[in-house]
Structures are given as C-alpha cells and as structure tokens.
Amino acid sequence: MKRKILLLLVLGQVLYIGSVAGQKMIYKDSEASVEARVKDLVSRMNLEEKILQLNQWVSGRNLNPNNVGKVVQNIPAGLGSIIYQNDNPIARNQIQKNSMENSRLGIPMLFGFDVIHGFRTVYPISLAQACSWNPDLVTKACAVAAKEAKLSGIDWTFSPMIDIARDGRWGRVAEGYGEDPYTNGVFGSASVKGYQGENLSDPYSIASCLKHFVGYGESEGGRDYHYSDISRQSLWETYLVPYEACIKAGAVTVMASFNDISGIPATANYYTLTEILKERWGFDGFVVSDWNAIDQLIDQGFASDRKEAGYKAFMSGLEMDMKDNVYLDNLAELVAEGKIPMEKIDDAVSRVLRIKFRLGLFDQPYTPVVDEQSRYLQPESRAIANKLAAESMVLLKNDAQTLPLSKSFKQIALVGPMVKNKESLIGAWATLSKADDAETIFEGLNNEFGNSVVFNYAKGCDFDGNDESGFKEALEAAQKSEIILVCLGEKKEWSGENASRSSIALPDVQEKLVEALAQTGKPIVLILSNGRPLELNRLEPLSDAILEIWQPGVAGGSALAGILSGKINPSGKLAITFPLTSGQIPIYYNMRQSARPLQGKYQDISTEPLYWFGHGLSYTAYKYNNIKLSATKIRKDEKLTAEVEVTNTGALGGKEAVLWFISDPAASITRPMKELKYFEKKEINAGEKMLYRFEIDPMRDLSFPDADGKKHLESGDFYLIVNNQKVKFELVD
Numbered sequence: 001m002k003r004k005i006l007l008l009l010v011l012g013q014v015l016y017i018g019s020v021a022g023q024k025m026i027y028k029d030s031e032a033s034v035e036a037r038v039k040d041l042v043s044r045m046n047l048e049e050k051i052l053q054l055n056q057w058v059s060g061r062n063l064n065p066n067n068v069g070k071v072v073q074n075i076p077a078g079l080g081s082i083i084y085q086n087d088n089p090i091a092r093n094q095i096q097k098n099s100m101e102n103s104r105l106g107i108p109m110l111f112g113f114d115v116i117h118g119f120r121t122v123y124p125i126s127l128a129q130a131c132s133w134n135p136d137l138v139t140k141a142c143a144v145a146a147k148e149a150k151l152s153g154i155d156w157t158f159s160p161m162i163d164i165a166r167d168g169r170w171g172r173v174a175e176g177y178g179e180d181p182y183t184n185g186v187f188g189s190a191s192v193k194g195y196q197g198e199n200l201s202d203p204y205s206i207a208s209c210l211k212h213f214v215g216y217g218e219s220e221g222g223r224d225y226h227y228s229d230i231s232r233q234s235l236w237e238t239y240l241v242p243y244e245a246c247i248k249a250g251a252v253t254v255m256a257s258f259n260d261i262s263g264i265p266a267t268a269n270y271y272t273l274t275e276i277l278k279e280r281w282g283f284d285g286f287v288v289s290d291w292n293a294i295d296q297l298i299d300q301g302f303a304s305d306r307k308e309a310g311y312k313a314f315m316s317g318l319e320m321d322m323k324d325n326v327y328l329d330n331l332a333e334l335v336a337e338g339k340i341p342m343e344k345i346d347d348a349v350s351r352v353l354r355i356k357f358r359l360g361l362f363d364q365p366y367t368p369v370v371d372e373q374s375r376y377l378q379p380e381s382r383a384i385a386n387k388l389a390a391e392s393m394v395l396l397k398n399d400a401q402t403l404p405l406s407k408s409f410k411q412i413a414l415v416g417p418m419v420k421n422k423e424s425l426i427g428a429w430a431t432l433s434k435a436d437d438a439e440t441i442f443e444g445l446n447n448e449f450g451n452s453v454v455f456n457y458a459k460g461c462d463f464d465g466n467d468e469s470g471f472k473e474a475l476e477a478a479q480k481s482e483i484i485l486v487c488l489g490e491k492k493e494w495s496g497e498n499a500s501r502s503s504i505a506l507p508d509v510q511e512k513l514v515e516a517l518a519q520t521g522k523p524i525v526l527i528l529s530n531g532r533p534l535e536l537n538r539l540e541p542l543s544d545a546i547l548e549i550w551q552p553g554v555a556g557g558s559a560l561a562g563i564l565s566g567k568i569n570p571s572g573k574l575a576i577t578f579p580l581t582s583g584q585i586p587i588y589y590n591m592r593q594s595a596r597p598l599q600g601k602y603q604d605i606s607t608e609p610l611y612w613f614g615h616g617l618s619y620t621a622y623k624y625n626n627i628k629l630s631a632t633k634i635r636k637d638e639k640l641t642a643e644v645e646v647t648n649t650g651a652l653g654g655k656e657a658v659l660w661f662i663s664d665p666a667a668s669i670t671r672p673m674k675e676l677k678y679f680e681k682k683e684i685n686a687g688e689k690m691l692y693r694f695e696i697d698p699m700r701d702l703s704f705p706d707a708d709g710k711k712h713l714e715s716g717d718f719y720l721i722v723n724n725q726k727v728k729f730e731l732v733d
C-alpha cells in the first residue's frame with residue numbers, strides 16, 4: 001500500500017512541475033475567494049491526489065477501546081485527514097510539514113479528534129448540559145474546549161452529538177442533549193457556535209461535526225450499533241429536526257451514523273446524505289463515515305464486498321472514509337470502470353478542501369506551540385466548567401427542605417462508591433482527560449465546609465458486585481452523624497459508546513446499601529452520578545432528598561458542594577424523562593395521545609414515569625402569574641406574543657427556566673401531546689419578578705412536517721402550555 005502511494009505521488013510531482021510552470025496559483029492566494037481557490041486547486045489535482053483527500057487515517061495511541069485498529073506510523077503527505085489521538089502540537093506540526101512540503105500541491109491535512117465534553121477542562125456530559133437550559137454557557141464551555149484542542153493540534157472535533165435518545169439503556173444517551181428535538185437543536189447550535197467561533201479561520205476555532213446522521217438513538221432495545229426502524233414521519237418530525245437547526249447554525253461537517261435506517265444503512269443512504277442534507281438544506285461541507293462504517297455495510301447485509309460498499313457509500317453522498325481505506329483501495333478502479341463519474345469525485349474533493357480553506361489551513365497550517373500550563377485548565381476555563389456543572393445538576397426531590405444542609409450539622413456521613421472516585425465524575429468520552437484534574441466529592445465538600453463539619457466517610461460498597469462487607473463501616477459512619485449523604489452512580493465505562501445496559505436501575509448492592517442506611521432512621525440525601533436516566537423507584541421512598549449530578553467533569557466536586565451548602569441554588573431541570581422502571585421504556589414527554597387515554601395502563605405498575613422531562617426543584621419558590629396572550633385569534637401571517645410573569649416568592653435568589661410548549665389537538669397528521677418550542681432561563685432575586693416572553697411565529701412553531709418533510713400549517717385550535725397552565729388560541733386562514 002505504502003509503495004503504491006509513494007509511486008503515485010512521485011509520478012504526480014513530475015507531471016505537475018511540467019504543467020504549471022509560470023501559472024498563477026490562485027489556490028495559494030489568501031486574498032482569493034474560497035470558491036475560486038477550491039476550483040483552482042481541484043483543476044490541478046490528479047485522480048490519486050483527489051482520492052487521498054477522501055481518506056482519513058489514525059495516528060498516535062489508540063485511545064478509544066471501540067476503535068480497534070492498527071496504529072499507523074507513516075502518514076502519506078497529501079492524505080485528507082487523520083484522527084490525531086495526541087495532544088502534542090510539535091508532533092502535529094511535523095506531520096503537517098510533511099504534507100505541506102512533500103505533497104505535490106502542498107495540501108494541508110485536517111486533524112480530527114473526539115473533543116466531546118471538554119478537552120482537558122472537562123465539563124459535564126451533554127445530557128447534563130441540556131439540563132442547565134443555559135445554551136450560552138454551553139457555547140462558552142465549547143469555546144474553551146476548542147481553544148485547548150486547537151493548541152494541541154486539533155482542527156476538527158467529532159461533536160456535537162445531537163441524536164434524540166429516548167431509551168436510557170443505550171449508553172450513548174449520555175452524549176446527546178436528551179429526548180427532545182428542539183432542545184437538541186438549540187444546544188447543538190450553541191455548541192457549534194462555541195467550537196467554530198465567529199469565524200472558522202479565527203486562531204482558536206475548530207470545525208464541528210454533527211453526529212450521528214441520523215436516527216442512531218433509535219437502535220433497537222438500546223443495543224448499540226443495531227437496526228433502527230424509523231418511519232419517514234418520525235425521521236422528519238423528530239430525528240432530522242436538530243440537524244436542520246445545526247446546519248443553519250453553520251456546522252461544516254456531518255458524520256454518518258452506524259445504524260441501518262429501515263433497510264438502508266445511514267452510511268449509504270442517498271435520501272438522507274444527498275437529497276435532504278445537500279439538495280434540500282444546501283449543506284456545502286462534507287460527510288465523514290463513522291469508524292469502520294463503510295466496511296460494516298458488508299456486515300449489515302448491504303454490500304457483498306468492500307468495493308460495492310465503497311461504491312454505495314460514495315454514490316450516496318459520503319465524502320470521507322474514516323479509517324477503512326475502502327475509498328483508497330477502490331475509487332480509482334470504480335472511476336476507470338465508468339461507475340463513478342469524475343464530477344462526483346470533484347464535488348467530494350471540493351467539499352473537503354472548502355472546509356480546509358475556511359479553517360485557514362492553507363494559509364496557517366501549523367499550530368502555535370504553547371506549554372501545557374498555559375494551555376489547559378486556566379482559572380477562567382475551570383470557572384465555566386464549575387458554573388455549567390452547577391447549573392446542570394437537578395434537584396429531583398427535597399422533602400421538608402432537607403437541602404441545603406442545615407448549618408447546625410456538625411457530623412455528616414459521606415458514604416458510597418462515588419465519594420472519592422474521579423474517573424466517573426469525569427465521565428464517558430473524555431479520552432485525553434486526566435482523572436487527577438477532577439476534584440472529588442470528598443475534596444469538594446471538605447473545601448466548602450472547612451472545619452465547621454466533620455465528614456464521616458465510608459465507601460460502603462463498590463459500584464457493582466456482591467460485596468457487602470463495607471456496609472458495617474457505612475452504618476457506623478451513619479450512626480455518628482446527623483444526616484447521611486449517599487453518593488451512588490454508574491462507572492464511567494457504563495455509558496458512552498458500546499455501553500448499553502439492559503436495566504437502568506443501579507446494581508443491587510448499591511440499593512441494598514441505601515436500604516441498610518435507611519434502618520438508622522437518619523435523613524438520607526441521595527447524590528447520583530450517572531450517564532443516563534435511572535430507575536429509582538426503590539430508592540426514592542428511602543430518600544429525603546435526591547440530587548442528580550450526572551457526570552459533571554473536573555469541577556463537579558465543588559459545584560456539588562456549593563449546592564449542598566446552599567451557596568448555589570439548584571436550577572437544573574431534566575432534559576430526559578426518568579422512567580419508573582426499565583419496562584416503561586420508551587417513555588418521553590412528547591408522545592402521541594393514545595386512542596383510549598383512560599385505559600391501556602400497565603396492570604402491575606403506574607403508567608406514569610417517576611420524573612418527567614422538565615422536572616427540577618429549587619431552594620426557592622416561583623409563582624407563575626397567568627399567561628397573557630396578545631390575541632386569542634391570529635392569522636397565519638401574524639405573530640402572537642405570549643408573556644408570563646414569574647415571581648420568586650422565596651427567600652433565596654435563583655434562576656428559573658421557563659419552558660414553553662405547544663399542543664395541537666387535531667391535525668391531518670396526529671401530533672405529539674405537546675412539543676417544546678422555546679425556553680429561556682433568567683435570574684430572579686428573592687422577592688422580585690421577571691417577565692418571560694415567547695413570540696409565536698405560526699410557520700415556525702405551529703406547523704408540522706409530513707413524511708417527506710413538507711411543512712403544513714393548519715388552521716384550528718392550539719394550546720400554549722407553561723408550567724401546568726394551558727391557554728387556548730385559534731389560528732385562522
């Protein structure tokens with residue numbers, strides 16, 4: 001393979017020197033437009049050089065256990081991209097130098113990496129971020145990640161993931177923004193803005209990649225990589241929604257997903273990759289495959305060999321082959337056979353080059369070398385991670401104002417496998433993170449409370465297994481204390497890719513620990529760190545308060561401590577429903593109405609989940625005044641303004657997110673019972689009030705797509721729903 005590439009390059013070099021003498025190289029002119037530069041460069045490239053641009057290899061240590069592959073030592077100059085599993089800017093610059101100086105046309109390489117929820121300043125997982133309802137904060141966090149990554153040699157992150165996930169058994173539910181299409185669109189766009197900045201060529205901007213296109217979250221039974229049966233109606237009204245929003249927000253690349261969408265795998269799906277993404281939405285960036293996904297078309301039963309797999313993927317609109325070398329090995333032959341037209345190759349190459357030009361890589365191919373101390377974990381970066389962690393945490397239960405912890409407590413039991421754990425706080429998919437960067441719950445609490453409280457620590461048990469020998473020590477710690485903080489949750493490896501669980505309950509041993517502690521009669525505060533919604537029906541009755549802290553990242557310990565002490569008033573609300581049991585899955589707020597709303601209930605358990613999407617308590621109380629509408633009847637070309645005044649009636653300042661839902665009770669295609677259309681979070685001081693406003697644009701907020709994406713706006717009654725209030729208005733022609 002290496003010899004073949006070398007030969008082609010030498011041949012190319014010779015032909016090139018002969019042909020361009022004296023010509024003006026538009027593509028090298030930084031004053032020329034991106035399109036002129038792309039056109040000029042493509043016109044100078046030979047087929048082999050073009051095909052090289054459509055391939056991505058892997059360099060460095062293999063940091064992802066699911067991406068098992070040979071580590072490549074010698075990267076050919078002129079390759080399209082590499083996954084740079086490293087944070088060394090000097091090594092990157094060497095690889096880049098090779099590409100700039102030893103490829104015939106001096107084309108820079110694109111360095112990609114999974115920067116998912118932070119690079120070294122790890123902030124909460126995406127599912128948690130969505131619970132903050134604070135997209136501006138997410139933009140800031142992503143900008144920190146982009147800067148750290150850029151200074152480590154990365155130009156392109158495989159993020160954000162905006163897969164709607166309604167099955168908590170799927171490990172990747174941690175990586176997206178929950179169950180709602182609109183929420184995923186807003187947070188995905190916020191993250192694109194953070195990574196890409198104002199301008200892609202700014203010194204600290206990196207390209208984003210929307211993934212996984214599309215419907216990956218629908219994998220059957222929550223089993224990763226499995227089949228997904230998605231009707232065209234669901235595709236349009238649910239799965240495509242955040243992608244369209246994030247394309248509009250300027251995302252420049254897209255990753256095709258692993259799943260088979262009702263018989264046509266996403267990696268070779270012409271309808272999604274070409275018709276929708278490029279023809280209808282006008283996307284001019286490129287699509288990269290997921291790891292091994294072109295080869296996997298054979299396993300999925302969609303191609304009989306690599307050549308056919310490459311042909312089908314390429315012709316469907318997939319421009320870059322991640323790691324498989326299917327394109328490298330087969331595209332030239334397919335062109336020679338007349339099966340793939342040269343215009344199609346040119347279009348694919350232009351898409352890749354366009355992004356390289358926009359990133360400014362031709363004009364500034366190298367990363368500035370800055371030492372690690374000034375690159376990572378800067379105080380202002382940690383402060384953002386801390387704020388986001390605090391705003392992401394959700395107070396699920398707080399009977400008798402158990403929290404914040406009373407100032408009178410002198411002895412507090414601190415029990416559970418999460419108390420001193422760093423890895424799980426950092427969470428899934430943070431491959432270049434360092435566990436030691438994280439502050440544990442133990443450290444966070446001791447720093448916050450200082451000498452005023454003694455924390456009686458006992459691990460109690462591990463995350464799983466049957467060992468109950470630590471219960472005794474935990475009970476002793478509890479006996480000495482006035483209140484028990486039990487810190488439970490999931491191991492880091494239990495969420496993320498290839499990390500499905502058949503049940504979303506915590507392992508028995510953790511539940512038994514709480515049962516034992518409950519025997520003491522002391523109040524129990526359950527603190528949960530996990531990457532998915534959990535089944536809490538046995539733990540909830542044993543707990544006086546429950547705080548969901550997710551996988552909060554490096555600043556999780558101090559953010560949690562601030563909430564427990566009362567310095568921070570919790571303001572998170574769930575972006576995903578917590579089912580009562582795993583058997584209720586799928587359960588999500590925007591379900592369709594059943595034919596018999598009063599029947600069809602489970603015989604054995606309640607049909608209601610434990611906590612709905614949007615649930616989250618505060619230490620203060622908010623009173624919502626009546627919703628005011630600017631009219632009760634509007635025409636389709638008019639706008640309607642809705643306002644609600646919210647008063648903080650408690651003694652503590654706080655932040656309240658107002659979620660505005662629309663319900664369309666009768667339509668030519670049935671609608672979900674309600675759909676989130678807008679949200680806003682504002683700070684309200686104690687005793688003060690704030691006005692929240694939502695301007696309803698009928699075409700945007702009241703229409704719905706049909707099974708081919710055509711939007712329909714139908715007259716009739718609608719309801720606006722905010723925090724248990726429901727007001728009716730009418731849309732007329």
Ligand code: NOJ
Pocket residue numbers: 064067114158211290291497
């Ligand atoms: C496989 C994962 O599905 C994807 O999310 C990730 O970006 C790639 N591997 C590259 O690591």
